[in-house]
Amino acid sequence: MTVDRETDNVLVVEGLRKSYGNVVAVDDISLSVLAGTIYGIVGPNGAGKTTTLSMVTGLLRPDAGTVLVHGANVWADPVAAKRNMGVLPDRLRLFDRLTGAQLLHYAGTLRGLDRTTVASRSADLAVAFGLEGSLGRLVTDYSAGMTKKIALASAMIHSPRLLILDEPFEAVDPVSAANVIEILQRYASAGGTVVLSSHSMDLIQRICDSVAIIVGGEVLASGTMREVRGFHSLEDRFVELAGGRKAAEGMEWLHSFSD
Amino acid sequence: MAAQFLGLKLRLLANTFRRSPWQIVGVAVALVYGLAAAFLAVAALTGLRLADADVAGDIVVAAGSLVVLGFLLIPLAFGVDDTLDPRRFGQFGIPTTRLAGLLAMTAFIGVPALVIAIVAVAQVVTWSRGGGPTFFAIVSAAVIVVTCVLGARVTTSLAAFVLASRRARELSGLVTLIVLVSIAPALAAISSIDWQDDGPAMLARVSDAAGWTPLGAAWAAPAHAAVGEYGAAVLALLIALGFVAVLAGAWLLLVGRMLVTPHRESRPRSYARLGWFRWLPASTAWTVAARSLTYWMRDSRYRVQLVIVPVVPLLMIVILLISGVYWQNLALLPLPVICLFLGWTIHNDIAGDSTALWMHVAANVSGLADRVGRTIPVLALGIPLIAIGAPVSASAYGDPDVAWSLVGVSSCILLCGLGISSITSASFPYPTVRPGDSPFSQPQASGGVASLVQSLAFGATVLLTLPALLLGMYGLIDPQLTMRSFWVGLAVGLVVFVGGALIGGAIFSRRAPELLAFTQRS
Numbered sequence: 136m137t138v139d140r141e142t143d144n145v146l147v148v149e150g151l152r153k154s155y156g157n158v159v160a161v162d163d164i165s166l167s168v169l170a171g172t173i174y175g176i177v178g179p180n181g182a183g184k185t186t187t188l189s190m191v192t193g194l195l196r197p198d199a200g201t202v203l204v205h206g207a208n209v210w211a212d213p214v215a216a217k218r219n220m221g222v223l224p225d226r227l228r229l230f231d232r233l234t235g236a237q238l239l240h241y242a243g244t245l246r247g248l249d250r251t252t253v254a255s256r257s258a259d260l261a262v263a264f265g266l267e268g269s270l271g272r273l274v275t276d277y278s279a280g281m282t283k284k285i286a287l288a289s290a291m292i293h294s295p296r297l298l299i300l301d302e303p304f305e306a307v308d309p310v311s312a313a314n315v316i317e318i319l320q321r322y323a324s325a326g327g328t329v330v331l332s333s334h335s336m337d338l339i340q341r342i343c344d345s346v347a348i349i350v351g352g353e354v355l356a357s358g359t360m361r362e363v364r365g366f367h368s369l370e371d372r373f374v375e376l377a378g379g380r381k382a383a384e385g386m387e388w389l390h391s392f393s394d
Numbered sequence: 395m396a397a398q399f400l401g402l403k404l405r406l407l408a409n410t411f412r413r414s415p416w417q418i419v420g421v422a423v424a425l426v427y428g429l430a431a432a433f434l435a436v437a438a439l440t441g442l443r444l445a446d447a448d449v450a451g452d453i454v455v456a457a458g459s460l461v462v463l464g465f466l467l468i469p470l471a472f473g474v475d476d477t478l479d480p481r482r483f484g485q486f487g488i489p490t491t492r493l494a495g496l497l498a499m500t501a502f503i504g505v506p507a508l509v510i511a512i513v514a515v516a517q518v519v520t521w522s523r524g525g526g527p528t529f530f531a532i533v534s535a536a537v538i539v540v541t542c543v544l545g546a547r548v549t550t551s552l553a554a555f556v557l558a559s560r561r562a563r564e565l566s567g568l569v570t571l572i573v574l575v576s577i578a579p580a581l582a583a584i585s586s587i588d589w590q591d592d593g594p595a596m597l598a599r600v601s602d603a604a605g606w607t608p609l610g611a612a613w614a615a616p617a618h619a620a621v622g623e624y625g626a627a628v629l630a631l632l633i634a635l636g637f638v639a640v641l642a643g644a645w646l647l648l649v650g651r652m653l654v655t656p657h658r659e660s661r662p663r664s665y666a667r668l669g670w671f672r673w674l675p676a677s678t679a680w681t682v683a684a685r686s687l688t689y690w691m692r693d694s695r696y697r698v699q700l701v702i703v704p705v706v707p708l709l710m711i712v713i714l715l716i717s718g719v720y721w722q723n724l725a726l727l728p729l730p731v732i733c734l735f736l737g738w739t740i741h742n743d744i745a746g747d748s749t750a751l752w753m754h755v756a757a758n759v760s761g762l763a764d765r766v767g768r769t770i771p772v773l774a775l776g777i778p779l780i781a782i783g784a785p786v787s788a789s790a791y792g793d794p795d796v797a798w799s800l801v802g803v804s805s806c807i808l809l810c811g812l813g814i815s816s817i818t819s820a821s822f823p824y825p826t827v828r829p830g831d832s833p834f835s836q837p838q839a840s841g842g843v844a845s846l847v848q849s850l851a852f853g854a855t856v857l858l859t860l861p862a863l864l865l866g867m868y869g870l871i872d873p874q875l876t877m878r879s880f881w882v883g884l885a886v887g888l889v890v891f892v893g894g895a896l897i898g899g900a901i902f903s904r905r906a907p908e909l910l911a912f913t914q915r916s
Contacts, residue, residue, distance in 0.1 A: 194755055196907045217758040224756075227749040227914075228829065230685060232692045234665045237685075241671070244681040245757040253676075271664040273692075275830065289753075 144203075145170040145219075145297050145328045146191070151200035153186055160186045162352040164200075168330055168345070170296075173323050175343035176332040177369070179377050183352040184332045185225050188301045191330075192222045205296055218246075221290035223283075225301035225332075231275035235266055235285050238274055239292055246293035253292065260288040263318055265311055279306040287315065291322075298322070300331040304338065316342055336370035350377050395488070396496060403500040406477050425505055432509040439516040443523070449594070450520055451617030455601035458538070458613030461513070465506070465542040469550040479554055480649045494649040498642075501547040507539070514538045521616040530627050531616035537634045538612045544641045551648055555655075605630065608637035678759055682767025686743075690771050695746060695827055699739050707731040725790035726800060729783040730863075733804045734855060736776050737811015741851040743768050743819045745826040749913045754906070761902030765816040765895045776808045799866035799876045802883025803859065809887030810858040813894025814851050820901040822847045823909065825916035858890055859883070 146168040153161040161183045168174045178184050189195035191202050193209045193216065201208055207215035229238060236257060243253035261267045264284040269277065274285060283306055290298060298319070304312050319329050320342065333339050339346060340360065346369065347357035355376045356363045364372045374380060442450040478500055483493055501507065514535035521531035605614030612634035618627035670684035690696045707728035714724055744751060754764055780801055788797035824844045862883030869876035902909070 192756060193758075194752055194907060194910055196911075213758050217756065220756070222752075222756040224752055227752045230689075230747070230750045230753065231829065232689055233685065234669075237665075237668055237671055237688065240668055241681060241685055242753065242757070244671075244676045245678060245753065245759055247678075248676075250676045271666055273663075273665075 143170055144168060145205050146174075146330065147201075147203040148187075148191060149201050149203075151187060151190055151202070152198045153183075153190060153195065154198060159352055161190070161197075164349070164352070164354055166347055166354065166357065168297075168328055170328050171323055171326050172344040173319060173329045173331070173342055175339035175346040176330065176349060177334070177336065177339055177346065177373055178332075178349035182349045184349055185301055186352075187349065188299055188330070188332060189224065192220060192224070192299050193217055194222070194224060218293075219296040221293065221295035221298045223286050223290045223298075223300040223303055225305075229274050229282065229286060229289075231277075231282075232273060234271055234273055235261075235277070236270040238285060239270075239289055242289035243292045248293055256292050257288075260292060263314060264288050265314065280308055280311065283307050284311060284315075291318075296327065298327065298329045298331075300329065302333060303331050304333060304335065312338075336368070336373055340364065340369040348373055348376050395492070396499065399496045399500050400503065403478070403503045407504065428505050428509045432512045435513045436516040439513070439520045442520045447523070447617065447620040448598075451605075451614065451620065452594070452597045452601040454517065454520060455605045455610045455613045455617060456597055458517075459601075459604040459607070459610035461510070462538070462542055462545065462609045465510070465546045466549050469546055470553050480551060480652045484653050490650045490653060491646065493653075494646045497649070498544060498547060498645060501543050502539075506546065507543045510542045511539050517613070517616070521620055523620060526624065526627075527616050527620040530619040530631065533631060534612045534615050534634070537631070537638060540638050541608075541612060541634065541641065544638065544645060548641055548645050548648060551645075551652065555648065555652055606633065608633060608640075611637070678763040679767040680770070682754075682759070682764055683770035686768050687771040687774070689746075693829065695829070696739075703732055703735045703739070704728075706735060722791055725787050726796065729780065729787050729800060729804050730807050730859075732779065732783075733776060733808040734811060734852075736772055736779075737808045737815060737855060738851055739815075740768055740772060740812070741815040741818045742823060742826055742847065743815070744909055745819070745823040745913065745916065746829070747913065748829050749910070750829070751910050751913050755910050761820070761899030761904075761906075762895060763899075764902055765820070765898045768819075769812045769816065769891075769895070772808075772812060777805075780804045780808070793870075795873060795876055796870065799862075799869045799879035799883075802880035803862045803866045804883075806862040806883035806887040807855060807859045809891040811851075811855045813887075813890035813892070814854045814858075816894040816898035817901065818847055818851045820898045820905065820909070822850075823912055858886060862886060 144167045146166070148164060148166040151161055151164045152159075164183075164187055166174075176184050176187070186195065190197040190200075191209065193202075193213055196210070202210065202216075204216040205219045207219070209216040230241065231238075233241060239257040239260065240253050243256065244250075248256070257270070261270050264287065266281065266284060266288070269281060274282060277285065283303070287300070287303055290300065303315065307315065316338075319331075323329055323344075331339075331343075343360055345357070345359050346363050348355045348363065356372070360369070363369070367375075439454070442453060445453075478497055480493060480497060483497075488496070517538070518528065518531040518535055521527040601610065601614070604610035605617070611630040615627045615630040615634065618624070618630055670687045671681065674680040674684045674687075690700065710731065711724050711727060714727075715721060784797045784800040784804060785794065787800055788794050822843070824847055826844075862879050865875050865879035865882055869879050
């Protein structure tokens with residue numbers, strides 16, 4: 136493999152900012168993600184993870200900063216940049232009056248795939264995510280976990296170079312999560328890159344090569360997993376950076392059970 | 395426990411006045427409306443005290459049956475919001491029979507119960523003509539109030555329970571709309587009866603029949619007593635009491651069932667194939683069109699529009715016919731009006747996608763493909779409609795040549811509407827009903843912007859069609875202008891359609907993230 140800084144970093148984020156009125160949601164965030172790695176983003180609720188990922192994927196216009204995907208600027212050259220990205224946003228709807236098969240077809244053809252490619256990839260994805268029996272049903276009738284899985288499948292169908300996944304394991308059952316993780320790890324070892332956010336520290340520590348801890352719209356620590364967590368667990372390091380544990384005092388009434 | 399439930403209900407009633415000023419105005423209007431209706435009923439019933447017992451009986455039974463029917467059907471048709479749903483008390487461990495009794499009791503507090511109580515008491519005045527009738531009237535008053543309140547209570551929960559699934563809810567909304575629409579011809583039929591001569595006989599037939607049904611029996615009992623038929627009075631009262639018992643039993647069963655049936659969702663239907671995606675080309679614009687077409691057929695928000703579009707010109711024709719316009723001229727009206735509404739239906743299409751729009755933004759769908767794709771379903775409906783509708787309308791009018799100008803005007807209005815819609819939906823989206831919500835619900839905070847955009851899209855379309863329309867109208871007198879109307883209409887329509895798609899497409903491409911941000915706010 137050639138060592139070239141420009142192409143080795145498949146995602147480069149520099150000086151990203153976003154504020155809503157007086158509230159600064161994302162304050163000067165910079166990240167760089169190596170090709171072929173799985174990159175985790177962790178942070179407490181409201182830290183700006185979703186806002187950051189939305190700006191990276193071209194769904195939310197930043198106030199300042201640049202995002203380069205495989206060398207293409209997302210906000211200046213969206214055609215090239217978005218072609219290389221597969222996106223799973225958090226808490227946005229799907230076109231849920233389509234069946235699972237129709238949604239996959241829609242996602243694939245919007246990305247320029249032809250009919251036969253979409254059909255064969257849909258079939259593969261359905262098996263990989265355990266959705267074979269559900270492709271004919273409307274997405275609105277899916278459970279939360281199934282909806283997440285069909286959205287994940289839609290993000291992957293055009294075989295992008297970079298997957299940006301916001302909370303990909305929320306509401307997904309352990310068996311499916313294990314399958315998804317295996318798919319992502321094989322994808323990464325074949326040269327694909329994954330950026331994902333999660334609340335599950337164990338999971339991030341287990342599967343991610345690198346990690347960034349975002350608190351209050353700023354990156355407090357980033358680097359390889361080893362660099363960030365040192366000899367602690369990621370969870371301990373995270374809690375330490377995010378402001379420490381709150382002493383659980385004054386809740387003694389909870390221990391005197393009422394009848 | 396009873397005091398707590400009554401307190402809860404009173405608190406809920408009081409809280410209806412603690413909302414936004416406009417909601418308070420709404421509640422106040424409902425209150426005034428209800429009390430005014432009750433007052434009118436009291437005046438009428440008191441007045442009937444002086445009428446002949448036969449006539450009074452006919453009127454009271456017919457009107458009373460309608461009132462009971464209303465109490466039973468209105469919750470079913472409109473799905474009243476039930477703050478005291480039995481399922482909300484499932485976690486408190488109250489015995490079923492006790493809970494059913496308590497909830498039934500709270501139903502007697504409220505505006506509808508107050509109104510029916512006033513009417514039922516006034517009905518006693520009508521029959522205060524001797525001891526027998528008065529006695530039956532007093533018993534009937536109690537039965538009427540219990541029937542109405544308990545009946546509404548049962549059907550409210552039945553609606554919440556049976557119509558819990560999405561499909562059932564959407565279906566019931568459509569059925570309600572169709573029923574409301576079909577009321578117009580029914581009213582026309584009723585108004586065509588010669589009330590002066592046939593009215594009393596008609597009324598007597600209706601009340602004779604209704605008086606022996608559970609709806610009218612309680613109202614009929616004192617009427618029978620007033621004409622001395624005490625046997626019939628007792629029988630009617632027994633029917634009414636039997637109905638109350640049936641309602642009480644149904645309520646008890648329903649509460650029992652609801653408490654142990656946590657969530658009712660119909661078995662999801664399965665679709666084997668890709669539907670429209672299979673038949674349309676796999677390019678971006680056609681894929682957007684296939685998605686849009688699927689939504690037109692599956693999403694109740696679109697289906698309601700499809701039902702309303704042909705109804706509007708129908709109502710216009712009925713009104714104009716009644717006001718004495720010659721029917722042959724009216725034959726030319728429906729097609730352009732339908733085309734006007736068809737083109738207008740998608741003027742806020744992006745807002746209808748809600749946040750699902752992210753798929754277009756993430757995939758970098760070109761603005762032009764998005765704009766054109768959304769117009770294709772409307773064109774697919776409108777073009778055949780014009781092709782068939784124009785010759786049919788023209789021959790109904792009596793001059794086949796008029797078909798040309800009708801095609802010109804109709805396609806101009808359809809294409810202009812689509813062109814304008816392509817621009818407005820990308821540049822002036824406003825909050826609309828969210829996916830899955832009832833098509834009859836109103837989004838919060840749509841306000842002035844909505845009506846401004848709506849009238850803008852409407853007005854611009856009509857304005858752009860004026861040349862073709864005027865030529866077409868003069869063409870009715872001077873046949874030479876007919877073909878000119880055809881060409882002008884087609885040319886203007888195509889220019890506006892293409893221009894609208896290009897301008898709207900450029901706006902969409904430039905503002906896609908802002909449009910997505912808009913859908914997240916609303």
